[in-house]
Amino acid sequence: MSFNIYDLTSFTEWIHNSLSQAMSPGWVTVTEMVIVGVAFLTFYAIVGLFLVYAERKVCAFMQNRLGPNRVGPFGLFQTIADLTKLLFVELVSIRKADKVLFNLAPFIVIIASFMAIAAIPFAKGLHAIDLNIGVLYVLAVSSLGVIGILLAGWSSNNKYSLIGAMRSGAQVVSYELSVGLSLLTIVVLAGTMQLSEIVEAQRHGWFIFTGHIPAFIAFVIFIISSTAETNRGPFDLAEAESELTAGFHTEYSGIKFAFFFLAEYINMFIVASIASTLFLGGWMPLHIGSWEGFNNVMDFIPPFFWYLGKTGFIIFIMMWFKWTFPRLRIDQLLKLEWKYLLPINLVNILLMALIVLLEWHF
Amino acid sequence: MKSILKYFSEIFYGVKSLLGGMRVTGSYFFRPSTIVTQKYPENRDSLVMFDRFKGEVVMPHNEKNEHKCTGCGICEINCPNGTIEIISKMVETEDGKKKKAIDKHIYRLGMCTFCGLCVKTCPSNALAFGQEFEHAVFDRSELIKVLNQPGSQLEKGVE
Numbered sequence: 204m205s206f207n208i209y210d211l212t213s214f215t216e217w218i219h220n221s222l223s224q225a226m227s228p229g230w231v232t233v234t235e236m237v238i239v240g241v242a243f244l245t246f247y248a249i250v251g252l253f254l255v256y257a258e259r260k261v262c263a264f265m266q267n268r269l270g271p272n273r274v275g276p277f278g279l280f281q282t283i284a285d286l287t288k289l290l291f292v293e294l295v296s297i298r299k300a301d302k303v304l305f306n307l308a309p310f311i312v313i314i315a316s317f318m319a320i321a322a323i324p325f326a327k328g329l330h331a332i333d334l335n336i337g338v339l340y341v342l343a344v345s346s347l348g349v350i351g352i353l354l355a356g357w358s359s360n361n362k363y364s365l366i367g368a369m370r371s372g373a374q375v376v377s378y379e380l381s382v383g384l385s386l387l388t389i390v391v392l393a394g395t396m397q398l399s400e401i402v403e404a405q406r407h408g409w410f411i412f413t414g415h416i417p418a419f420i421a422f423v424i425f426i427i428s429s430t431a432e433t434n435r436g437p438f439d440l441a442e443a444e445s446e447l448t449a450g451f452h453t454e455y456s457g458i459k460f461a462f463f464f465l466a467e468y469i470n471m472f473i474v475a476s477i478a479s480t481l482f483l484g485g486w487m488p489l490h491i492g493s494w495e496g497f498n499n500v501m502d503f504i505p506p507f508f509w510y511l512g513k514t515g516f517i518i519f520i521m522m523w524f525k526w527t528f529p530r531l532r533i534d535q536l537l538k539l540e541w542k543y544l545l546p547i548n549l550v551n552i553l554l555m556a557l558i559v560l561l562e563w564h565f
Numbered sequence: 566m567k568s569i570l571k572y573f574s575e576i577f578y579g580v581k582s583l584l585g586g587m588r589v590t591g592s593y594f595f596r597p598s599t600i601v602t603q604k605y606p607e608n609r610d611s612l613v614m615f616d617r618f619k620g621e622v623v624m625p626h627n628e629k630n631e632h633k634c635t636g637c638g639i640c641e642i643n644c645p646n647g648t649i650e651i652i653s654k655m656v657e658t659e660d661g662k663k664k665k666a667i668d669k670h671i672y673r674l675g676m677c678t679f680c681g682l683c684v685k686t687c688p689s690n691a692l693a694f695g696q697e698f699e700h701a702v703f704d705r706s707e708l709i710k711v712l713n714q715p716g717s718q719l720e721k722g723v724e
Contacts, residue, residue: 265590269602527590528583543576 212328239331243320247469252282254468254518261522292457297359300454304358309455309462311351316469318344323476324398326486326507337398338386341477342379345432348470349375352434352441352451355463359454367450370533371441374431377540378438381428384548388421388555389414389481398480405484408491415563417555422482424544424551426520429474431536433467436525440533471521472514479513486510614696619679622649622672623695624712631720632713634691636667640683648676649683666719674700675708689723 218238222231256271256279263270271278297305321331322341334340349371356368392414393401404410411418431438442450452463479485486506490498531539593599603612614620626632636653654668684692692712702708 261594264594264597264600267593267599267601269600269604272604523587523591523594524583527586547576 210327215328239321243317243331247317247320247465250472251465251468252286254472255282255285255464257518258468258522261519262526265523265526286461289457289461292460294457294459295454297361297454299360301358301360304354305454306459308351308355308358309459309466311354312348312466313351313462313469315344315346315348315351316466316473318347319473320469320476322398323473324402324480324485325510326505329507330399333397333399335395335397338390338396338401338481341398341473342383342386345470345473346375346379348466351466355455356451359451361454363447363449363453364451367441367443367447367453370443371434371451373533374434374438374440374536377537378428378431378544381424381540381544381548382432384545384552385421385425385428386477386481388417388548388552391552391555391559392418393481394559398485402480402485402487405487406490409482409484409487409489411482414555415558417551417558418482420547420551421555422478424548425478425482426517428540428544429478430521430525431540433470433474435467435471435521437528437530438536439530440536443530471518475514475517475521476510478517479510483513483517484509485513614698617694618696618698619681619694620698621674621695621700622677622683622692622712624670624691625693626714626717627720630714630717632691632717633689633720633723634667634670634687634713635689635719635723636665636670637688639686639688640692643682643686645680645682646676646678648673648678667713670712672710672712673708674710675705691723 219231219235222234226234259281260270260278271281274281274284296302319341322334322337322344324330324333352371352375353368356364356366356371359365389401389410390396392410393404395401395404401410405413407413411422414421430436434441440450442452444450447453452460455463486509488498488501488504488506488509490501605612624632624634636651638651638653641649641651650671650673651667652669652671653665655663656666658664679694681694684694700708
């Protein structure tokens with residue numbers, strides 16, 4: 204059995220066939236779900252640990268510091284040490300908290316990000332579920348996380364938590380619009396909502412290039428509004444360390460805090476994955492029109508590394524402006540959305556529809 | 566019309582200033598030479614403290630093992646927390662006169678707040694601040710130091 208790293212369909216089919224030979228169809232489904240779940244959990248942990256390390260290093264370099272450099276070479280094991288510490292921290296139970304909701308909240312946040320990651324195409328054939336309404340599904344599921352944040356704020360019975368959660372609610376409700384509309388711009392261009400087809404449609408050029416200016420504007424708006432949706436700086440009003448101690452997760456400790464922390468980084472990863480899938484072609488290598496030689500050289504790099512590279516690039520941009528810009532006030536945040544991003548977005552989507560109708564795109 | 570123009574100029578000005586900020590941080594990110602953090606225990610050999618650093622109070626001696634302390638006791642009087650104690654003795658000079666000189670200039674590092682009053686008020690500039698800062702010891706008694714070296718004498722010409 205040889206595997207083609209450029210097309211993993213044969214690999215996944217091989218797993219399916221060998222499982223089908225061993226057990227009944229019902230058990231095959233269950234086993235496959237368990238395999239996918241375990242694979243995602245492992246991926247989750249690795250990505251979470253690496254992103255925390257990367258964030259600390261990037262932020263340190265931008266502030267003329269060194270960042271973690273004591274545990275392991277270049278401080279690579281720092282996050283593992285931090286996680287080990289978090290696992291041993293006492294889970295403080297809050298006497299006047301709503302126990303059920305308080306314990307439920309971190310799981311809702313993490314389940315929402317788990318559900319979103321299922322729809323992301325990592326490489327050709329490496330795709331947990333390929334829904335024909337993939338874009339809609341991702342949008343719907345990724346906004347579930349805010350319920351967890353609101354629950355955490357409400358059930359903590361703490362004014363800081365509640366203020367943080369309410370801010371987060373206002374923020375997500377407004378910026379959801381911009382995220383949806385900027386993705387819709389690309390859906391108009393692609394003519395489909397299925398993520399695998401969207402990637403396939405970018406075979407002859409990524410949408411950010413073929414879609415002219417509207418695609419670029421949509422990309423910028425998506426980056427801004429999705430950063431706000433994941434509650435990251437400069438839109439981290441829900442946490443706002445200087446005002447609200449830690450915002451909605453003030454009362455959480457130990458592994459429950461780690462869940463919120465992990466979910467924040469995984470959400471950033473998911474958002475970057477969606478941006479790279481819809482605007483930068485996902486796992487599709489960089490192809491320029493009919494330059495055969497150049498396209499063949501680009502095809503030589505496996506799709507999974509293209510996907511990781513693009514996602515990493517977008518994550519770097521998000522970290523870059525997190526550590527450059529100061530936090531917005533709540534009125535500035537809402538003004539940015541309702542006065543600038545939303546009108547521009549609406550005009551932009553019209554422009555894109557016009558371009559598609561007149562067939563001006565490549 | 567004017568307000569529409571203002572709307573778009575605000576957007577362009579905002580984007581421009583934000584990109585300016587990102588250029589600064591980006592240039593720091595791609596130039597690791599701008600990092601100011603020092604890796605302390607590793608760079609111990611090359612570490613140079615700045616001139617006005619107050620590490621500890623020292624009494625400089627010249628190459629003939631002579632210091633400038635006359636034993637006047639002004640530093641002892643001025644010290645706000647009794648860090649300095651001067652034990653003096655009487656010595657006979659060459660022309661047969663008896664004169665006061667220091668036997669021991671005791672400096673208790675553990676009590677010192679590094680206010681610098683002793684260094685500032687010394688009439689003969691006998692005291693100075695050293696650059697040493699690694700003072701951690703396992704026994705408190707090691708923090709009591711005698712600043713004048715054994716066998717040292719008052720420098721000629723200092724009264």
